[in-house]
Amino acid sequence: MPDRGDDDVVMVRRLTRWQRLGMAALFLAGVFVVGAAVFVWTGYYNISAKSEHWDFTTEILETVRDQSIHARADAIVVPDLEDPGMIALGRQHYRGGCASCHGIPGEERNPVSRAMLPDPPDLAFAFDRYDPSALFWLIDNGIKYTGMPSWPGMGRQDEIWPMVAYLKSVHQENRPGTIIEDTSGDGEPIDSYGFQVLDECSRCHGDAQTGPVSDRVPSLSGQPPDYLERALREYRAGLRESGYMEPAAFGLTDDAISLFATLYSQYRAPTTGAQFDPEQVARGAAIALNGMPQDDVPACTSCHGNGNPQFPNLAGQSQTYLQGQLELWRNGARDRTPYGQIMAVVGRNMSQSQIEDVSAYFASLEQPASGGDP
Numbered sequence: 001m002p003d004r005g006d007d008d009v010v011m012v013r014r015l016t017r018w019q020r021l022g023m024a025a026l027f028l029a030g031v032f033v034v035g036a037a038v039f040v041w042t043g044y045y046n047i048s049a050k051s052e053h054w055d056f057t058t059e060i061l062e063t064v065r066d067q068s069i070h071a072r073a074d075a076i077v078v079p080d081l082e083d084p085g086m087i088a089l090g091r092q093h094y095r096g097g098c099a100s101c102h103g104i105p106g107e108e109r110n111p112v113s114r115a116m117l118p119d120p121p122d123l124a125f126a127f128d129r130y131d132p133s134a135l136f137w138l139i140d141n142g143i144k145y146t147g148m149p150s151w152p153g154m155g156r157q158d159e160i161w162p163m164v165a166y167l168k169s170v171h172q173e174n175r176p177g178t179i180i181e182d183t184s185g186d187g188e189p190i191d192s193y194g195f196q197v198l199d200e201c202s203r204c205h206g207d208a209q210t211g212p213v214s215d216r217v218p219s220l221s222g223q224p225p226d227y228l229e230r231a232l233r234e235y236r237a238g239l240r241e242s243g244y245m246e247p248a249a250f251g252l253t254d255d256a257i258s259l260f261a262t263l264y265s266q267y268r269a270p271t272t273g274a275q276f277d278p279e280q281v282a283r284g285a286a287i288a289l290n291g292m293p294q295d296d297v298p299a300c301t302s303c304h305g306n307g308n309p310q311f312p313n314l315a316g317q318s319q320t321y322l323q324g325q326l327e328l329w330r331n332g333a334r335d336r337t338p339y340g341q342i343m344a345v346v347g348r349n350m351s352q353s354q355i356e357d358v359s360a361y362f363a364s365l366e367q368p369a370s371g372g373d374p
């Protein structure tokens with residue numbers, strides 16, 4: 001007879017103990033599942049936005065939100081947020097895209113947004129709660145189940161920093177009870193409703209007298225009207241992605257689009273007085289006029305300025321805007337339309353420094369007079 005050692009007996013007992021524990025855990029899990037099912041199916045939970053969450057639910061939701069944001073935002077590199085062009089563009093988009101929910105920074109919000117749960121907070125204090133990279137991530141992605149939307153322009157992360165820069169500027173200037181100081185220079189107090197339609201464009205793009213509010217906003221003056229019209233139709237159809245322009249173009253009728261395109265193409269752009277580095281301009285001129293055959297880049301002037309009404313004018317356009325658009329083509333973010341694809345063949349073969357040089361060259365030229373003669 002083999003001798004059954006003590007070890008075997010202990011082994012049997014141990015297994016039994018684990019099994020018991022396992023059964024207890026299974027039983028508890030079963031009770032939990034049945035309890036949860038009863039909780040859901042009886043409709044016991046009150047989904048009404050009139051009743052606040054329990055404190056502990058709020059705590060869990062906020063912790064999940066903030067941990068999720070910080071885990072994803074930590075590696076984001078922050079640019080210079082004092083840039084006046086960023087602040088001016090962010091401010092104008094805030095009026096149309098954010099103020100209806102978040103209200104005017106530092107002032108009481110409207111009753112409808114106060115009745116949301118969670119309610120959109122006063123963004124005069126956003127910088128107390130989040131650092132710039134967390135705000136960037138939050139504005140780009142939105143927050144599920146809260147009403148906070150994600151950025152409407154897919155693949156347009158380059159558009160988010162002006163919003164963060166604007167929130168920083170109002171954070172510094174506002175404390176509860178103080179009225180927001182106007183920083184963009186147009187003298188109009190910020191408001192969230194009741195724009196006249198052309199105001200809805202000129203507050204960013206300027207009008208017959210004034211230029212764009214920011215170097216990130218293109219000048220429309222002197223562009224071929226056909227080009228402007230097509231651009232607006234593409235924004236309206238969501239084919240050209242931009243979190244600034246898709247909402248602005250969304251409600252425009254065909255008639256309004258033709259009217260704005262004709263009107264803007266006839267305006268004359270005021271000179272900006274921007275200074276350029278002559279060596280950079282010379283390097284850019286060589287690319288623009290001769291192309292770079294070794295990199296498969298044709299001369300820009302073989303298309304731009306050749307009289308085709310679908311090719312935009314580049315002369316006198318802002319350097320920041322030109323550079324930003326060329327970077328979009330390099331990153332594959334403006335090639336969803338047939339015309340975008342023509343330009344993509346050029347843009348994706350250019351290096352960062354070539355993009356900067358050629359943008360400086362075109363920005364240094366004078367804009368064509370008017371009437372859309374490219």
Ligand code: HEC
Nearest residue numbers: 097098101118119120121126129139143146147148149163
């Ligand atoms: C439809 C309403 C709505 C719109 C429009 C909206 N938000 Fe929000 N936003 C919210 C809600 C609701 C919250 C609160 C989310 C929460 O508490 O988790 C929020 C939270 C935020 C926060 C976090 C603030 C803090 O201190 O906790 C920031 C920043 C923010 N929004 C920025 C923006 C910006 C910038 C825009 C415009 C581009 C915008 N929001 C447009 C509803 C909106």
Ligand code: HEC
Nearest residue numbers: 092093200201204216217218228231232242244245248260
């Ligand atoms: C919040 C500021 C803002 C408002 C308001 C606005 N725009 Fe724009 N617009 C921009 C920016 C920024 C761009 C560049 C977008 C991009 O990167 O595609 C742009 C681009 C455009 C373009 C394309 C120009 C080009 O050279 O390709 C047209 C056309 C245009 N806007 C017309 C309008 C019209 C018409 C309105 C009024 C209905 C309007 N915009 C309202 C900021 C604005």
Ligand code: HEC
Nearest residue numbers: 298299300302303311312322325326339340342343346358
């Ligand atoms: C083969 C013709 C062609 C050549 C060559 C070409 N482009 Fe373009 N470019 C276009 C077309 C077409 C568009 C309009 C794209 C659209 O509507 O999305 C465009 C648009 C642009 C825009 C956007 C302007 C705006 O208002 O949004 C920039 C910037 C630009 N091109 C720069 C350049 C530069 C710099 C070069 C030379 C290195 C160049 N292009 C060479 C055809 C060309």
